[in-house]
Amino acid sequence: MNMSACGGISQHGLNIEREGLPELVGQYRQQGYRLLTMTGTDERQEHGEYALYWVLCSDKEHALVYLRTAIPLTDPSFPSVTSILPSANWYEREVKDLLGLEPVGHPDPRPLVLHGKPQAGIPPLLKDFPAIVRPTAVVHSGQPVSYEGDGVVEVPVGPIHAGIIEPGHFRFGTLGDVILHLDARLFYTHRGLEKKAEGMAVEEGLRLAERACGVCAASHGAAFSQAVESIAGASIPERAEWLRVLFLELERMYNHAGDIGNICAGVGFAFGAQHGARLKERLLQLNEQLSGHRYLRGVMVPGGVRVNPGETTLYHAAAVLGEWMNDFRQVIEIILLHDGTIDRMSGTGKLWYEDAVDMDVVGPAARASGISRDTRLGLPYGAYGKCAFNIPVYQNGDVMARFRVRIDEIEQSYRLIRQALEHMEAGESSIPLGPLEEGRWAIGCVESPRGDNVHWLMIGPDRRILRYRIRSASYANWPAVPLTVHGNIIPDFPLINKSFELCYACCDR
Amino acid sequence: MSLLRMLHKMLRTGIVTEVYSPSGSLAGEKDGSCAIDCRGEELRRRIGEVLGGSLHIRHLDSGSCNGCDWELTALLNPVYDIQRFGIDFVASPRHADMIIATGGITRNLAEAVEKTWEAAANPKILLAVGACAIDGGIFGESYAHYGGIGKLLPVCVLVPGCPPRPQALIDGILLAIDRLDAYRKGDTGEPQPSTV
Numbered sequence: 001m002n003m004s005a006c007g008g009i010s011q012h013g014l015n016i017e018r019e020g021l022p023e024l025v026g027q028y029r030q031q032g033y034r035l036l037t038m039t040g041t042d043e044r045q046e047h048g049e050y051a052l053y054w055v056l057c058s059d060k061e062h063a064l065v066y067l068r069t070a071i072p073l074t075d076p077s078f079p080s081v082t083s084i085l086p087s088a089n090w091y092e093r094e095v096k097d098l099l100g101l102e103p104v105g106h107p108d109p110r111p112l113v114l115h116g117k118p119q120a121g122i123p124p125l126l127k128d129f130p131a132i133v134r135p136t137a138v139v140h141s142g143q144p145v146s147y148e149g150d151g152v153v154e155v156p157v158g159p160i161h162a163g164i165i166e167p168g169h170f171r172f173g174t175l176g177d178v179i180l181h182l183d184a185r186l187f188y189t190h191r192g193l194e195k196k197a198e199g200m201a202v203e204e205g206l207r208l209a210e211r212a213c214g215v216c217a218a219s220h221g222a223a224f225s226q227a228v229e230s231i232a233g234a235s236i237p238e239r240a241e242w243l244r245v246l247f248l249e250l251e252r253m254y255n256h257a258g259d260i261g262n263i264c265a266g267v268g269f270a271f272g273a274q275h276g277a278r279l280k281e282r283l284l285q286l287n288e289q290l291s292g293h294r295y296l297r298g299v300m301v302p303g304g305v306r307v308n309p310g311e312t313t314l315y316h317a318a319a320v321l322g323e324w325m326n327d328f329r330q331v332i333e334i335i336l337l338h339d340g341t342i343d344r345m346s347g348t349g350k351l352w353y354e355d356a357v358d359m360d361v362v363g364p365a366a367r368a369s370g371i372s373r374d375t376r377l378g379l380p381y382g383a384y385g386k387c388a389f390n391i392p393v394y395q396n397g398d399v400m401a402r403f404r405v406r407i408d409e410i411e412q413s414y415r416l417i418r419q420a421l422e423h424m425e426a427g428e429s430s431i432p433l434g435p436l437e438e439g440r441w442a443i444g445c446v447e448s449p450r451g452d453n454v455h456w457l458m459i460g461p462d463r464r465i466l467r468y469r470i471r472s473a474s475y476a477n478w479p480a481v482p483l484t485v486h487g488n489i490i491p492d493f494p495l496i497n498k499s500f501e502l503c504y505a506c507c508d509r
Numbered sequence: 510m511s512l513l514r515m516l517h518k519m520l521r522t523g524i525v526t527e528v529y530s531p532s533g534s535l536a537g538e539k540d541g542s543c544a545i546d547c548r549g550e551e552l553r554r555r556i557g558e559v560l561g562g563s564l565h566i567r568h569l570d571s572g573s574c575n576g577c578d579w580e581l582t583a584l585l586n587p588v589y590d591i592q593r594f595g596i597d598f599v600a601s602p603r604h605a606d607m608i609i610a611t612g613g614i615t616r617n618l619a620e621a622v623e624k625t626w627e628a629a630a631n632p633k634i635l636l637a638v639g640a641c642a643i644d645g646g647i648f649g650e651s652y653a654h655y656g657g658i659g660k661l662l663p664v665c666v667l668v669p670g671c672p673p674r675p676q677a678l679i680d681g682i683l684l685a686i687d688r689l690d691a692y693r694k695g696d697t698g699e700p701q702p703s704t705v
Contacts, residue, residue: 116616119652124652135651135654137616137620138616138619140620159618160625163568163600165570165578166573167572189573189574189615189618190572190615190617191651192653195652196648196654211647211648214578214672217576271519274586280586281587281588281589294580294674330518331518334514337514339511505573
């Protein structure tokens with residue numbers, strides 16, 4: 001297979017016949033591997049077939065396994081592995097929607113990404129889908145799910161929600177205030193990012209990567225850049241590695257500070273909400289002073305980092321962060337003394353350890369449910385291998401646990417930033433990349449504030465993108481959210497949702 | 510006990526409105542720049558003249574990456590504090606004078622976008638915030654993306670940026686109020702697009 005290496009991690013790849021897929025996946029599952037991403041491709045021009053690329057990983061063994069399954073034109077289907085690997089659910093439905101590859105035996109084969117039939121009668125990610133097709137509105141009629149029973153009420157919410165928030169449709173079955181079941185429907189912000197990327201030069205693809213989501217711009221940019229660097233076989237300069245740590249941790253800090261404020265808003269605790277918002281704003285302005293963009297767009301580039309702050313700037317940034325941390329700790333101390341807030345957060349929205357393991361949940365949501373999983377340690381990249389930091393893990397899996405994980409991670413991010421500033425030496429911040437060989441593909445995997453964002457990239461002729469697949473942390477975690485609401489009251493749903501704070505745009509693309 | 514600690518922290522933090530200024534140096538000096546303050550006072554005055562003292566805005570995400578959404582949310586934080594000018598974001602389009610749309614209308618959302626606009630009562634005005642809302646941004650036009658709010662709805666003010674900063678959003682709102690004023694006085698016909 002034409003895959004490219006990321007150093008320090010053991011990798012191997014196999015081609016596997018589609019009939020053997022369930023058994024092999026089952027074996028890896030038993031060894032503790034989780035699904036990192038799965039991409040379907042239309043390789044009819046290159047190899048006369050379709051293909052599925054599965055990437056499995058073991059955080060404990062620091063190992064990656066790549067499986068490629070060829071799918072013949074005459075019978076575009078493959079055996080579904082969802083019953084063995086529950087997290088494969090959405091990936092299989094997505095390849096059916098966008099490429100027309102049928103997962104045989106899938107337990108829930110409803111359309112996922114496209115809410116209506118594909119225009120032009122063929123799935124959009126096929127290479128012969130006409131580029132000039134324009135959208136026609138999808139009329140949402142009929143019920144995907146309905147709830148019946150004595151005293152059972154069906155509560156549909158969205159897609160347009162009451163606050164300044166992204167769109168998604170939630171259909172609750174409730175008994176009084178208590179939620180019996182939730183069916184969540186997303187992909188309202190599906191913009192066709194991956195189709196748009198095809199044929200783009202790598203530099204333009206970077207801009208697209210950064211705009212998959214507003215608040216994961218640095219991690220998406222870094223993951224895309226890592227994939228390109230893997231394909232080019234390039235190592236970025238050491239200063240760039242440390243700068244990436246700085247900006248990625250700044251992104252984590254401002255996101256977590258904002259989430260902490262939002263969770264307080266979810267319980268109606270104005271003190272916490274307003275101070276959280278104030279602290280987040282301080283960091284957004286620091287981002288702008290360091291990089292020129294409040295949300296860190298334009299920072300990452302294949303080959304390194306585009307901005308190279310000088311020593312004085314970094315010195316002042318360190319001082320600002322020191323003050324910020326003191327401010328933050330004072331606010332947190334007060335929030336954790338507030339009985340009403342603690343009461344609302346404790347025991348609410350519990351994600352059980354077993355469910356988190358089954359669904360391959362990532363990020364703070366996993367760490368709050370007892371899973372010690374963080375790709376900065378599991379699949380180390382950049383300068384993280386040279387840093388000392390801890391991964392906070394809590395057992396309860398409730399809103400309180402996800403709250404505490406974020407508080408602890410902010411401390412660790414500050415620790416990482418101090419190490420980055422100490423170790424950074426003078427030097428260039430980026431290098432030009434060499435040739436990108438046609439047909440090569442690689443992944444870039446970066447721990448965003450919500451978990452690992454995995455970018456799968458295949459290069460075609462002339463340094464242009466042939467196939468691009470973003471699997472964000474939100475995509476991995478959204479299927480687990482409906483599992484956490486059973487038995488909770490419906491007014492607690494916004495709180496539970498805020499405790500995950502998953503991006504809809506990252507997921508939908 | 511926690512109430513005393515809270516009050517103490519509030520007093521110590523003080524008023525932070527516009528203290529943090531992006532044009533300030535990293536040493537944290539308060540340089541007194543009035544980026545928001547001056548425009549804000551004008552905003553308050555115009556809202557008083559045109560709308561009787563309050564402007565209710567409904568946010569409409571038509572398929573954005575959420576960057577513009579977060580900048581709109583930032584308008585409500587203590588630093589920008591848009592509520593002191595009489596502006597608030599409301600939960601329903603039926604309560605709104607102004608609809609601020611982010612994102613370039615995705616295929617899956619078009620139905621909801623049109624319903625939201627129709628639900629708002631006249632007189633109403635529409636702002637398109639961000640590159641995607643203006644012309645689709647980097648997502649352009651595709652099978653899934655209409656390529657701008659203007660493809661389906663009558664946009665009046667365009668605020669460019671990716672995302673536009675809170676100061677630009679305030680400027681956009683000011684311009685929209687002028688347009689609303691002109692439209693209601695019969696000075697102009699249907700509001701025409703204009704860029705901040």
